[in-house]
Amino acid sequence: MKGLLRILLIIATIALTSETYAQCSSSIKEETTFGSIQIVKTNWQYLVVRGGYSYGIEFIHNEKGIRGVFTSKGGVALEEGNDVVFMNSAGVRKVYKFIDYGEMNTESGQPVYSNTLELDLDAIRWFASNTMSTIYVRNNTTLQMRKFSVNGDRKAEFQSFSACFLRAISKGKVSDAKV
Numbered sequence: 001m002k003g004l005l006r007i008l009l010i011i012a013t014i015a016l017t018s019e020t021y022a023q024c025s026s027s028i029k030e031e032t033t034f035g036s037i038q039i040v041k042t043n044w045q046y047l048v049v050r051g052g053y054s055y056g057i058e059f060i061h062n063e064k065g066i067r068g069v070f071t072s073k074g075g076v077a078l079e080e081g082n083d084v085v086f087m088n089s090a091g092v093r094k095v096y097k098f099i100d101y102g103e104m105n106t107e108s109g110q111p112v113y114s115n116t117l118e119l120d121l122d123a124i125r126w127f128a129s130n131t132m133s134t135i136y137v138r139n140n141t142t143l144q145m146r147k148f149s150v151n152g153d154r155k156a157e158f159q160s161f162s163a164c165f166l167r168a169i170s171k172g173k174v175s176d177a178k179v
Contacts, residue, residue: 024164029058031168037063038173044071045161047135048148055135055148057117059124059165065175066124068096068117076137076146078102078115083138085145088130089155095138096123121174127162131155 030041040061048055053074060067072078080101087093102115132155138145150158 023160024167027161027164028168033170033173036173038170040165040168042161042165045158047132047154047158048150049154050148055137059119059162061165061169061174063175066119066121066169067099068119069114070098070117071112071114072137073107073112074110075113076139077104077111078113078137079139079141080115082115082140083136084117085136085138086127086132087134087136088126089133090130092130093136094123094126121169121171124162124166124169128159128166131159 027042027045028040029043030039032039038061040059042059044056044058046054046056053072055070055072055075057068057070060069070078070084078098080098082098083095084098085093085095096117096119098115099118100116102113105112105114132150135148135150136145137148
């Protein structure tokens, strides 16, 4: 009986590991190590999708630390000094600042804004262990804040996406300045 339970446990572990690997392989775009520097980049992940606009993020780990490239397609401009506030399902909010001037391009005639968020290992751990229910984009110049609810599928995808990124980075190689 114990032998059968052990075999079933091994089979379940292999199945879960294979599923996690397959899931993470679609999230991770690049994973390279140069000496003591590890570079990990994810694919772009949708966070909010509505009729005329969408918001998403990709994570990057390199010699500068952990960053998130946040993108607004058809939404609000993302300017240096403004914030993105993530709120989990328990109502806990965490604020992350844009640290670059930001870029504006067009895609099919629609404005596409992107900017870099300064993140750290604790932020990625928090994203990986919580479901984000709401995202706010706050303009600190005009004091306007836009609220975007995250639907159920996007919540689970972002949590899984963050967990894959967390697993991919070598904790000993993280240049981790606290945000």
